[in-house]
Amino acid sequence: MPGSSQSEGPEQRREDRLAVTSFTLPFLGTREADHQTFQYVLIDTSRRGAGIALPRWVLARESLNKGDAVNLHMPFHLHGETFDAGTVAWTAWRDDLDSQTCGVSLERPVPSYYPVRLSLEGGGVEVDLTDFSGQADLLARVIKDAYFLKRGVRIYLRHLVPYFSRIGGFTHEEYEALKSMFLDDVVTKVDQHQKELDELHQIAAQLDDSETAAILDLEGMRSMVESELYLELFRTTFESEMVGQYLDAIKTLEQRLYYNYNTCVMLYLRSLEE
Numbered sequence: 001m002p003g004s005s006q007s008e009g010p011e012q013r014r015e016d017r018l019a020v021t022s023f024t025l026p027f028l029g030t031r032e033a034d035h036q037t038f039q040y041v042l043i044d045t046s047r048r049g050a051g052i053a054l055p056r057w058v059l060a061r062e063s064l065n066k067g068d069a070v071n072l073h074m075p076f077h078l079h080g081e082t083f084d085a086g087t088v089a090w091t092a093w094r095d096d097l098d099s100q101t102c103g104v105s106l107e108r109p110v111p112s113y114y115p116v117r118l119s120l121e122g123g124g125v126e127v128d129l130t131d132f133s134g135q136a137d138l139l140a141r142v143i144k145d146a147y148f149l150k151r152g153v154r155i156y157l158r159h160l161v162p163y164f165s166r167i168g169g170f171t172h173e174e175y176e177a178l179k180s181m182f183l184d185d186v187v188t189k190v191d192q193h194q195k196e197l198d199e200l201h202q203i204a205a206q207l208d209d210s211e212t213a214a215i216l217d218l219e220g221m222r223s224m225v226e227s228e229l230y231l232e233l234f235r236t237t238f239e240s241e242m243v244g245q246y247l248d249a250i251k252t253l254e255q256r257l258y259y260n261y262n263t264c265v266m267l268y269l270r271s272l273e274e
Contacts, residue, residue, distance in 0.1 A: 020045055020124060025218065025265055026058050028226070028258045032069040032085070035231050035251055037258070038062035040072070041099070045120050047078060049086060049106045053099035059219070060226075064088050064102050072104060073258040077117040077126075081109045084259070113256070114142060116263050125266050136212050139267050140204040146225060146260040147197040152253045153228075154190050160246045161187065189228040196224050212271035216264060225257040 026039035029052070039058035044051040050072065054062060064070065071085040083106035090103045106120075115128035115138070132138045161183050203215050227250075234247055 020118075022269055025269060026055070027072070027074060027262045027265055028060070028222065029070055029072045030255065030258065031062065031064065032071055035227070035254075036062060037226055038064070042074070042118075043097075043101065045076070045118065047120050049089070049104050049120075050074075050076060051101065051103055053094070053097050053101045055097065055099040057098070060222075063100055064091060066091055070104060071255060071258075072106075073255065073262050075112050075114070075117040075259075075263075076106055076120050077112070078106075078120040082112040082117065083108060084110050113145075113259065114138065114263055116266055118266075125270065127267070127270065134209040135267060135271060136204065136207040136209045139212055139216075139264065140201060140207070142260050142263050142267070143197065143201045143204050146257055147194065147201050149253050149257050149260065150190065150194045150197055150224070153250050154187075154194055156246050156250050156253075157187055157190060160243065163242065163246075186228050193224040193228070196220075200224075209271070212267060216268050218265060218268060221261060221264060225254075225261045227251075227254050 020042055023042045026041050028037055029040050030037050037060050038054060039060040040052040040054050042050060043053050052072070054064065066088055068088045069085070070088060074084055076083045085108050086104050086106040088102050089105045092101050093099075094101050115131065116125065118125050127135065127138070129135065129138060132141070161179070200215070200221070207215060229247070229250065231247060231251070235244065
């Protein structure tokens with residue numbers, strides 16, 4: 001595969017495409033009905049959508065059904081618009097991939113957060129570094145944003161946990177037991193992942209482009225960005241409209257975290273080709 005075209009001058013900073021056939025590592029998607037994450041490998045694209053495989057070897061395994069609404073958290077670009085979510089149009093099993101395969105019809109335009117996009121017309125990833133000093137600079141920005149997104153999750157929890165004591169209908173003893181066995185563990189995990197993302201950003205900020213892939217432990221980063229909250233457990237334990245609004249806000253931040261993670265995977269794969 002061709003490397004980057006690193007000519008001088010901002011008008012020439014658009015990178016060559018990385019073909020979909022180079023996408024050998026899994027990305028993160030979610031099933032919209034229950035916000036369940038799953039790992040998938042992108043196997044092809046068309047002007048109608050994307051073909052994905054859900055291998056048995058990934059750690060976050062799920063099975064999808066025809067008609068499921070899913071978010072692939074990827075910036076698919078077509079006719080000047082960006083799409084990342086849609087409906088599973090078909091499913092099949094492929095022995096050669098040891099995977100369930102699915103066709104996802106992409107339907108809803110969304111904002112594009114970074115100058116990294118997967119062209120449905122050209123069939124590859126384009127990276128535009130016009131506003132960045134290089135790929136490592138862009139990677140550092142994406143990780144820094146992930147840190148602030150996780151920090152946002154922590155801020156919502158800071159407001160939400162004390163609220164539980166007032167609306168849960170628990171005695172003081174029951175609430176303290178619930179807090180120590182359940183809520184404190186969630187907060188501790190969020191704090192730890194926020195700290196790890198901050199440390200990863202500090203490392204990424206010191207890199208040059210030749211070191212982009214070297215610092216990324218993608219499985220480690222996946223654990224940092226994935227949700228610490230079991231949504232349905234929260235909803236059934238604390239039945240409240242206000243709790244629901246907080247949880248929805250947290251899930252919105254988590255979806256951006258998955259988008260950032262997938263952007264890092266694309267930059268990682270691209271750095272391996274240089």
